[in-house]
Amino acid sequence: MIDQDLLEPERKRKKKKKKNKKKKKLKQELLQHGPELVQEVVRAIEEEDIEVLDEVVEALHSADLADLFEQLTTEDRAALVSHLGEELDPDVLTELDEVARDHVITEMQDQHVVKAISELETDDAIHLLEDLDEDEQRKILDALPEDDRRAVEEGLSYPEESAGRLLQKKLIAVPSLWSVGKVIDFLREESSLPEDFYEIFVVDPLHHPIGTVRLSHLLRSGREVLVSDIMDTDPKVVPVDMDQEEVAFLFRQYDLTSMGVVDQNGRLIGMITVDDVVDVIDEEVQEDILRMAGVQDTDILETVWEASRNRIMWLVVNLGTALLASTVIAQFDATIEQMVALAILMPIVASLGGNAGNQAMTVAVRALATKELTPSNAMRVVTRELSIGLLNGSALAVLIGGLTAIWFKNPELGGVIALAMVVNVIVAGLAGIMVPLTLEKMKVDPALASTVLVTAITDVIGFLAFLGFAAFFLL
Amino acid sequence: MIDQDLLEPERKRKKKKKKNKKKKKLKQELLQHGPELVQEVVRAIEEEDIEVLDEVVEALHSADLADLFEQLTTEDRAALVSHLGEELDPDVLTELDEVARDHVITEMQDQHVVKAISELETDDAIHLLEDLDEDEQRKILDALPEDDRRAVEEGLSYPEESAGRLLQKKLIAVPSLWSVGKVIDFLREESSLPEDFYEIFVVDPLHHPIGTVRLSHLLRSGREVLVSDIMDTDPKVVPVDMDQEEVAFLFRQYDLTSMGVVDQNGRLIGMITVDDVVDVIDEEVQEDILRMAGVQDTDILETVWEASRNRIMWLVVNLGTALLASTVIAQFDATIEQMVALAILMPIVASLGGNAGNQAMTVAVRALATKELTPSNAMRVVTRELSIGLLNGSALAVLIGGLTAIWFKNPELGGVIALAMVVNVIVAGLAGIMVPLTLEKMKVDPALASTVLVTAITDVIGFLAFLGFAAFFLL
Structure with a gap:
């Protein structure tokens, strides 16, 4: 990742040449967070090769050591924690992800945790304690020196994700x-x-x-x-x-x-x-x-059970909207029976509407987050999405209309799908911008609910427009 | 946004009370980037109310002034640029988005642009010049003082998005x-x-x-x-x-x-x-x-034509995959003709597969970007996705299988959709992780192509599994 030769000043480099090759290789691995480093550490833990372990721990920046901890299995992690004892750099704790941190703190002896926390700056100590369960939090707080305890308790009294949780009391x-x-x-x-x-x-x-x-x-x-x-x-x-x-x-x-x-x-x-x-x-x-995407921000850290449980909720909501779309199709079962081509083509209209809606929605959600989309220019952006929807809907309509006319040798069917496409892509653009704007106004995080609402709209309108126009014009 | 009372130190606040109410309101608006500020400035520009304009410009931080510029129409922006002349703070230029910056630089007199760029730090000057077209770039470079010119030219000689473009030559x-x-x-x-x-x-x-x-x-x-x-x-x-x-x-x-x-x-x-x-x-x-989402990162800044052109390319790619899915359905036209319920239900299988795939894919793309997903743990994450897919696929299968059996009074159809759902959700999880991993290995940005590939896979497998099992078991 970093060019080793450029990272090392001349003097140090010369000194190191004298060391043996194995160590040099290890050092390089350290700097590159390479998979071989993890393997080497796992070996050292299992063989209790204390020399290598100490060298690794000494050579690594606390952030890199934290990365290493995260990649170990729980057994190896516990072994490394117990090997390090009170030598474990408190900064490593602040750099760990939630799951690994909880685990490391559980494995640490209580007096080491207390010592580590008292050495940290207020904001880091708060960050560490806020995720622990209340009993453990209380136990550690009570063991802290008076000053530290008061500072941390004050920090914890501020709302989560507020400035108070980020602040460090020491300043000049x-x-x-x-x-x-x-x-x-x-x-x-x-x-x-x-x-x-x-x-x-x-x-x-x-x-x-x-x-x-x-x-x-x-x-x-x-x-x-x-x-x-x-x-x-x-x-x-x-x-x-x-x-x-x-x-x-x-x-x-x-x-x-x-x-x-x-x-x-x-x-x-x-x-x-x-x-x-x-x-x-x-x-x-x-x-x-x-x-x-309907995933928790900690998903990658969660166990299979946790991730599965968290993701299924979103999928069930989507099942609901998919069923809604199916009930729309069900209204036209007689139409489909007469003309099976409709069943073949209908997912195209819904799918492209979904994609166009997703484009508009993602732009809107990001622009809201970066404050590029404000009440001052909301009207302009809505008009813009309508225009883009009209242009792209028409372009897609010509394409899919032509292809359908040729594929099914049925120009009328081509006309119907073209019309449905224009309608759905315009609706998609409108939904893509209006849904996030409305959610923001209702103080709901637009990132949370926009996708499912926009997809529901484009699916329903997609099937309704295509099958409806087909029933009206073709049969 | 910021509480006005807390922002203003005591002394200043007392002094300000003496000023008239209108000015106080303006100052508050300034601090809040409110829409009323934009309106006030537009009024001042159109009525050539120089006093208010100067006050606004003086009171605003360069970043806020840049935001203001971005919200103005091109005419008003040009008028403000010409009013400011060489008084325009060069830092405003570096804070502007690409489109507004291009416009402001075009509106500025050449010697003012040169003066502004020579006052900036190297990295900011490079940032400003790199987006200009070559002629304009050359013209400005030639007018710069020798030292500045050489520093900027050196910066521009480094690849785009490299450290060389971010560096500032002055240091201690x-x-x-x-x-x-x-x-x-x-x-x-x-x-x-x-x-x-x-x-x-x-x-x-x-x-x-x-x-x-x-x-x-x-x-x-x-x-x-x-x-x-x-x-x-x-x-x-x-x-x-x-x-x-x-x-x-x-x-x-x-x-x-x-x-x-x-x-x-x-x-x-x-x-x-x-x-x-x-x-x-x-x-x-x-x-x-x-x-x-298949959108350019500058989308919100682009004109309707540009955004439309950039978005349509992605939509056409999606049209291709949607057509692919349709050809799969077309293989089963006889089956659908015999049992129209299949047409009603088939989007559910494809849609939920798409959602499950999108969950796994988004987690993978982000974990790759943050280096939480590495070659060391790739196998573990793949196994994890398979397990989550099996769990969630089974849960959804039971749900949709039961609902289908009741809705269509056809337990066999329920069994078929349940089976197809399990298969598609497992495939979705696998595709969601394998596609980004493969793209990363091929040095293609996973964010760029994963969505369309994963959706193509879940659509095709979704229709194929459901209609295939139906043809095999039910008819």
């Missing part, structure tokens, strides 16, 4: 009268700093944020300069109960690396950093894609 | 023997710094990166400390030709805010910052979602 806040030199001296002396930060906050005596100074601007200013002279006086801050999707939108819109969070009284209570927001962006969009 | 690189104090003094004196940066790079005499120091670590260290003592000695760097999707993966995996880019000789030639990577993440995932 200074009065506006401080000079750059004083800030730097403060940072050098203070021991309890956040692990990383990108800007400092300037606050008034009531701890209301009145500005921010990016570190790069702090560094380029002379010691005697006042922070009030270099601060950005229009700091973007968010209320603690803002939805994380909105928070992510602001980070993207304004290219932020961190942002202050304020409480109901406008006091600065924490900050959110871009790395967490990147995870939120991934999470939200992943959820949208999978929801459109 | 220091020798390892420098002290923290010396670095800070250098930053204070140097005039040509990047607008923002999050870490400094430590390089050897050949300009190979040997470490990085985050600004927060630089700030908390004493002046006499050597950068070599506080640097991260395993800096993540990428080769200039790495695909942007891989770059984005590394940023996410390692929670990075910036990353060095090296040339073929391992020399540091630029850096990529997280704000650009967030855009890449958005872009890539947006592309995937829309591709799965």
Whole structure:
């Protein structure tokens, strides 16, 4: 994945050449998350080859180690957890997917879990605890040092998926009268700093944020300069109960690396950093894609039973709409009996309507999510979909009408299917845009229910139009 | 969107109360991107109300101003561009969507475009120029100052969607023997710094990166400390030709805010910052979602004609697969003539197979994109899909078999549809996972072609199994 030679600085590379080949190969595998690494680790676990295990764990970034954990079977995972004991880097826990994390925490000794959580930043600790069941959560919380416990409990008191769950309480806040030199001296002396930060906050005596100074601007200013002279006086801050999707939108819109969070009284209570927001962006969009297909966002992590149970619900809803379409067909059984060609052709009209509807719907759902589709331009987009439906419906009508006329040597049948196609593709475009817009207005996630509604509409209209026109014009 | 009261620091808020009500309302609208803002601006443009226009432009962040531009009609947009002249913030150009950007650049005077581009960072300038047609590109390049021109031309020489297109040439690189104090003094004196940066790079005499120091670590260290003592000695760097999707993966995996880019000789030639990577993440995932539905990622920005032309290609491919399914049905025309109930029920089998296949496929496509599905666990995931298919196929079979037996008072027909359903849902699960895996192996984007292939398979198998079993068992 990464070119090994480019990743390694000269000095290190030379040193490594002295090591034996096997180790070199292992290191390369490590950098590539290769399947051979997983095999090697599995072997090492089973043969209790402690040397190799320690080397792997030491060489891997916590995120890569988390990936490795996820790929192990539960037995091997448990063995590796017990081998590592309290050496297990707490950051690995935050990088694990839900299922593997639950499992690893269960396998860890309680005092190790408590130690790990107390070493994490607030937002990561919250992220870890929020998925645990209440008993376990309580047990760990009670064992945490007072300060940590209070910070985590406060975080857990905010709604799920809100800014409060993402915030980290440690930040640098200074009065506006401080000079750059004083800030730097403060940072050098203070021991309890956040692990990383990108800007400092300037606050008034009531701890209301009145500005921010990016570190790069702090560094380029002379010691005697006042922070009030270099601060950005229009700091973007968010209320603690803002939805994380909105928070992510602001980070993207304004290219932020961190942002202050304020409480109901406008006091600065924490900050959110871009790395967490990147995870939120991934999470939200992943959820949208999978929801459109009727799948849980955790599907790939679930057992066969869980995934099966979650997916069947959606399939049963679809069975309902498919039955609805069948009852439409059933109204025309006499027509089909007279002309079996109708049965051969009818899925084409429904299927293409479904595809056209899906195109329009996906564009609409995404445009709503990215705020490109707004009340200001909704009318314009609806008209646009109608026009596209008319154009593409006509094009498909000519194609399928011609093919049908030739295939069945029946120009009238060609005319009927062409007409049905135009109608269904236009209806599909309209449904594709109106359904998500209506759901959004009703505060229902458009990604969740649009697909099934649009398909139901295009199926019903597809069969109704084709068979109806056939009954009317041909028989 | 943002609570106005929380956004505004105390001081500013008091000051503002003195202003008149209309302005207050405008400011609120500005912060909320409300539709009324667009209306107000349109009114101001048409009535040439310069005072309001200037106030809006001054108050808006470049990203919000870009959003505003996107929502205007072409006439109003042109009028606003000409009103702003060279006052138009170059950052607005980088925030605009492709279509609006093309339009705004066409409307701008040439010397203003040149001036704007020379003020941007390399990556933003490249981003702006890469979409222009060659003549216009050449004209602007030739007018740029020598240094800027060379930097942009170099960027444009890298493949599209590669690290080279995202990189910014300005960065801070220091020798390892420098002290923290010396670095800070250098930053204070140097005039040509990047607008923002999050870490400094430590390089050897050949300009190979040997470490990085985050600004927060630089700030908390004493002046006499050597950068070599506080640097991260395993800096993540990428080769200039790495695909942007891989770059984005590394940023996410390692929670990075910036990353060095090296040339073929391992020399540091630029850096990529997280704000650009967030855009890449958005872009890539947006592309995937829309591709799965057979739509261009720029669809919402396209004219009716463009969107219609791009969408019809996908629909014609689908017409092909629908016709294929119809030829399968046509083989059983005699069977259908004898038993019209088959025509009524057959779409159910195909439709549910399609839905089940789409579930498995979407999970697979996403898991491939997020690297949760790898060669190490592919076999396990295939087995999993087979099991889910068997479970859900059986559940649906019982349901639809029972309903059919009751509806048509024909238990044998119920048995046949149940059997066909089990077969099709299992095939659907298998196709849903195998098609994306195979495409990925063939280096074809799974998001692009999976949907149509999976649907073709589930349609054909659905009709074939149901009508075939019916012909065999019932007649």
